Amino acid sequence: MTSALKATWANPSLRTSALAIFFFGTTGAATSPYQSLIGIQELGLSNSGYATLMFAAAVINVTASVMMGILADRMGDYRTSIIYVSLFGVAGYALVYLAANVPAFVVAKLLLLPVFGALNSLIFANVRASSGALSAAQLVSINSTMRATISLSWVLMPGVVGVMLAGASSMLPAYLIATVAALVCFVLGAFFLPVAPKLEIEGGAERARFLASLGEVIEPRVALRVTAIALICSMLHISDAVRPLIVTGKAKGTVADLGIIVGIVAALEIVFILFWGKAERWMTPVRALALGAGLYAAYLILQGLATERWHVYAQTLISGFAAAAIISLPITYLQDLIADRPGLGSSLIAVNIFLSAGLSAGIFALGTSIGDYGFASILGAVVGCLGIILLLVLETGKRTPHGRR
16 A cells, blocks of 8 residues: 555545545446436437537536635635535435436536536545645645545446446436435535635635636636646547547457456556656656656557557557546646635636546547548647647746745
8 A cells, every 4th residue: 555545544534535536436437428328318318408418517517616616715614515515416316316307307417416516626625625734745646546536436336337237227227326425425524524724815805705716717827727737638538539439440449349448548547646646756746747648649649540459459558657647647736726725726627627628529520520530539649749838838937926836
């Protein structure tokens, strides 16, 4: 067991946060693989209606994450926010399972589950607030451990749910599993999570106001760096989009090959996330992220050129190693952009997810309109490299007040 794992398990707040984020990941891992099947095939949404609903839900989720981050900072209490947001998850998943109709699905996706999605940022904010005595290197390792915990839920749960529901006439019980997982998050927050030390916001009440807080998110110093991270993280999303099409197309693989490849990469990510969490002993976080992103860009190019099944299998090692850096290292970097406000700084994680997913959709559309899926993969690498360059250029500057870059 690594020192980061030991430190996480020994600290009651970090231990409970790790368990909560595992069960938060479980809610998504149990439902996301079957979400389109349930919404379109079982409940009867049209393809365009489902796509519109998912986009709107993503917009509401990122908005809710930022707003909850601001509110939690003003309250100085992340535990209370975690408790109430968990209840939104219980209500949302239970509503879909019990009502099993389109109105319930729409209400859950637009009103309840986007608020529950803010739990991810709030848990990382609580970890940040509870880790004031840790060094920057230790915080990176702790955040990496938390991110590995989410990945573990995604490695375990899709297969478990698939086995449990094999041969079932409906996939809706996946939402019952998610309801139980969200309820566990509530119980952990309400009965086991210690209250984090209250942090005073530098600048007082004036800086804590809603519009002033939004101004910190969109100011160039922050917005440009979030853009650089989003360009880098878009490579993960474009790979998720084109990998199945390349494996079962040019690479002449099967759906079974795809499942094996995804499983191998996910398992490698968990191992290497912990490695990257300790990489700050040898290099700065920015250099580590640039190195990992550069390797992932190389992987995307190789994936785009793959013509045989063994090519894709051979690429899993570099894919898992490099993806682990992109998955874990941006968390602490984004929090550090507004270092003295754990809630607002952690909400940038959700902003990054939204922006990177949107960028990848544009890359996919452009790449496939010009060339094939392999070209889209290579184009994703080019865009990722632009993000690396932008990040390195921005980080040539000096630190500014409040511990910010």
